[in-house]
Amino acid sequence: MKPEQEELFEQEVEALIKEIHTQYGYDFSGYARASVYRRIRRFLGQKHLQSIEELRRFLFTDSFFFENFLQEITVNVTEMFRDPTFYKSLRENVLPILSTYPFIKVWDAGCSTGEELFSLAILLEEEGLLGRTKIYATDINQKVLRQAKEGIFSASHMAAYTSAYYAAGGKRDFAEYYTSNYGSVKFNSSLVRNVVFYPHNLATDSSFNEFHLIVCRNVLIYFNRALQERVYHLFDESLVSLGYLGLGKKETLAMSGISDKYSFVDKNNRIYRKNS
Numbered sequence: 001m002k003p004e005q006e007e008l009f010e011q012e013v014e015a016l017i018k019e020i021h022t023q024y025g026y027d028f029s030g031y032a033r034a035s036v037y038r039r040i041r042r043f044l045g046q047k048h049l050q051s052i053e054e055l056r057r058f059l060f061t062d063s064f065f066f067e068n069f070l071q072e073i074t075v076n077v078t079e080m081f082r083d084p085t086f087y088k089s090l091r092e093n094v095l096p097i098l099s100t101y102p103f104i105k106v107w108d109a110g111c112s113t114g115e116e117l118f119s120l121a122i123l124l125e126e127e128g129l130l131g132r133t134k135i136y137a138t139d140i141n142q143k144v145l146r147q148a149k150e151g152i153f154s155a156s157h158m159a160a161y162t163s164a165y166y167a168a169g170g171k172r173d174f175a176e177y178y179t180s181n182y183g184s185v186k187f188n189s190s191l192v193r194n195v196v197f198y199p200h201n202l203a204t205d206s207s208f209n210e211f212h213l214i215v216c217r218n219v220l221i222y223f224n225r226a227l228q229e230r231v232y233h234l235f236d237e238s239l240v241s242l243g244y245l246g247l248g249k250k251e252t253l254a255m256s257g258i259s260d261k262y263s264f265v266d267k268n269n270r271i272y273r274k275n276s
């Protein structure tokens with residue numbers, strides 16, 4: 001694209017972002033632009049659309065089309081036991097402390113299609129804590145939340161997920177947790193009996209409870225600094241004193257306004273504990 005075409009494309013995308021906010025209430029103004037531009041271009045290609053104007057027409061006349069667009073912009077890629085050392089560290093450094101509490105509240109923010117949620121539930125189950133834990137699984141995208149609730153994943157991933165489960169310190173036969181059925185597997189619904197699935201937008205919604213552990217991985221990388229800062233304050237408001245925040249390898253509290261209030265539990269996996 002020539003520089004002037006590039007500039008026009010960016011201006012049109014900015015106008016579109018404003019219109020989406022007005023029409024649908026989703027605020028993407030704080031999303032990192034490089035990723036938004038790349039994804040919109042890809043979406044135009046996939047749908048064989050020639051211009052932002054053409055995209056606009058579909059977005060505002062077809063809510064199903066908008067849901068597909070939302071899926072593209074919000075990036076739902078996920079895995080079970082993604083970065084297994086993160087889970088191993090939760091198991092070794094966090095759950096033993098939480099096990100001394102009578103009741104545990106966990107927030108899985110940006111849970112996508114549920115692979116992270118089921119991994120957390122399995123961890124809690126194996127440490128004998130699932131029965132007294134309530135997990136709030138939230139995401140901006142209602143479609144992925146519906147999938148998360150079902151706990152059905154493609155069988156083609158199971159070899160990799162099984163290895164990751166053992167690398168995360170898995171204690172049982174992983175196959176105990178699911179039943180296979182024609183190319184897919186369904187995880188036992190008992191794992192999510194204490195889970196509340198809830199649409200929540202980290203860009204605009206407020207704190208809704210107090211938690212002992214918040215896990216939010218591979219979400220903030222898509223936000224600009226100002227929106228990341230908003231979300232860090234939201235998490236800070238939502239954590240009890242001495243609560244844990246698990247961000248994973250890609251994000252850090254380092255430059256944020258709340259970093260002084262937190263200490264590292266695991267520097268590599270960016271697991272923090274709020275000071276008392």
Ligand SMILES: C[S@@+](CC[C@H](N)C(=O)[O-])C[C@H]1O[C@@H](n2cnc3c(N)ncnc32)[C@H](O)[C@@H]1O
Nearest residue numbers: 074076078110112139140141201202203217218
């Ligand atoms: C790349 S996935 C990460 C999933 C999972 N946490 C993991 O690490 O495997 C990012 C998720 O964040 C969600 N998301 C994006 N923007 C959001 C927002 N403003 N509020 C809540 N969730 C959001 C997306 O819908 C998507 O499901």
